[in-house]
Amino acid sequence: MAETKTHITPGQRTAPKLQLEGVWRVVVLNDPVNLMSYVVHVFKRVFGFDESTARKHMLEVHEQGRSVVWSGLREKAEAYTFTLQQWHLTAVLEPDEAV
Amino acid sequence: MKPFEVKLVLPVVVPLLEVVKELSEGLRHTHAATPELPATDVIFRDLWKSELLVAQNEDLGALLALFNEEFLSEGVVAFDQNNAELIVRACSAVRLRLRERYLQALADEALEAGEVELAKLDEATRKAFMCYLFLATLQELIIQRMDESIIGS
Numbered sequence: 001m002a003e004t005k006t007h008i009t010p011g012q013r014t015a016p017k018l019q020l021e022g023v024w025r026v027v028v029l030n031d032p033v034n035l036m037s038y039v040v041h042v043f044k045r046v047f048g049f050d051e052s053t054a055r056k057h058m059l060e061v062h063e064q065g066r067s068v069v070w071s072g073l074r075e076k077a078e079a080y081t082f083t084l085q086q087w088h089l090t091a092v093l094e095p096d097e098a099v
Numbered sequence: 100m101k102p103f104e105v106k107l108v109l110p111v112v113v114p115l116l117e118v119v120k121e122l123s124e125g126l127r128h129t130h131a132a133t134p135e136l137p138a139t140d141v142i143f144r145d146l147w148k149s150e151l152l153v154a155q156n157e158d159l160g161a162l163l164a165l166f167n168e169e170f171l172s173e174g175v176v177a178f179d180q181n182n183a184e185l186i187v188r189a190c191s192a193v194r195l196r197l198r199e200r201y202l203q204a205l206a207d208e209a210l211e212a213g214e215v216e217l218a219k220l221d222e223a224t225r226k227a228f229m230c231y232l233f234l235a236t237l238q239e240l241i242i243q244r245m246d247e248s249i250i251g252s
Contacts, residue, residue, distance in 0.1 A: 031132070032207035033198050034191055035235055041187070041242045078137055082147060085134045086154045088191040092135045 023096040024077035026070040030061050031090050042087045043069065046080065071096050100248040102179035105240060109174045115230040116166055122196045123159045123189075131155060131192035155192055162189035183241050190234040197234075201227030 028039075036058055043054035047070060060067035070080050077093055084091035134151055136144045165176045165186065178186065201224055202210060209215050213232065217225055 031195075032210055033195050035238060037242050038187065038191060038238055041245065045184075081135075081137070082150070085132070085151055087188055088132050088195055090132060090135070093137045 022074070023071055024074045025068045025094045025096045026077050026080045026084070027092050027094055028057070028061050028067050028069050028084060029090040029092065030065045034089065036062065039089065042084065042089060046083050046087070100178075100180050100183055100245050102177065103244055104175050104177045107170075107174050107176060109171070112174075112233065113171070114226065115233050118197070118226060118230045119166075119193055119234075120163065122193050122200065123163060126159055126192055126196060127156055128152070131195040155189075158185045158189035158192065161185035162193070178241055178244070183245060187238050187241050190238045194231055194234050197227050197231045202231065 039058045039061065040051070040054045043049045043057050044051070047054075049057070057067045057069050069084075070077065074093075081091045081093045130148070130151055134148065136147055161182045162185070164182070170176055198210070204224070205215055205228070210231075215228055217228070220228060
């Protein structure tokens with residue numbers, strides 16, 4: 001499979017210290033345009049999910065309107081959000097307030 | 100992914116390319132989907148937006164390159180590991196713009212199910228909807244081949 005072209009992602013820059021603290025969630029929101037098979041493909045490609053995990057998240061997005069697809073440090077969460085937006089998914093970054 | 104070719108029906112597809120080209124031109128300077136940017140400094144947000152646009156333009160270039168002289172004479176488009184993912188993403192960008200520009204009057208459920216009464220649409224909307232379906236078909240074909248290559252590897 002082709003490698004995704006690597007751009008210098010904004011998520012790779014050095015952010016102010018305060019912004020890197022805590023746990024952040026990458027959330028994908030539903031949209032009426034992108035195909036289910038496309039969303040599954042993107043999740044597999046970007047996160048390395050297996051088919052069933054990718055489908056689970058896709059169905060969460062489709063049925064509940066959103067799915068938390070990754071959580072962790074801010075910088076990496078930004079990079080994932082950027083990549084998902086590059087694939088034209090509606091991806092947002094949220095602080096994980098439960099942590 | 101093994102390279103593969105698809106033969107398209109020229110009289111059906113060529114009229115749709117006008118729509119693809121028109122929307123691709125508009126997408127050179129604007130994002131297909133308005134990106135939700137993280138709260139951070141202005142320079143970083145500008146970098147984020149400009150990098151997305153660079154990537155989008157590269158994808159659209161790969162999509163438009165499919166419809167070259169050979170396509171116009173033979174009706175054949177060719178996919179390989181260098182262009183497949185770019186084209187899949189470009190199809191998504193153009194479909195999003197089609198939805199925004201021409202298909203707003205159609206319900207989400209009808210669009211998702213493909214249950215639209217073509218006879219009730221005006222010419223421009225019908226053409227846009229056909230284009231929307233055509234690009235989805237391209238995406239499905241490519242994704243299927245990419246998935247097969249993962250299973251087979």
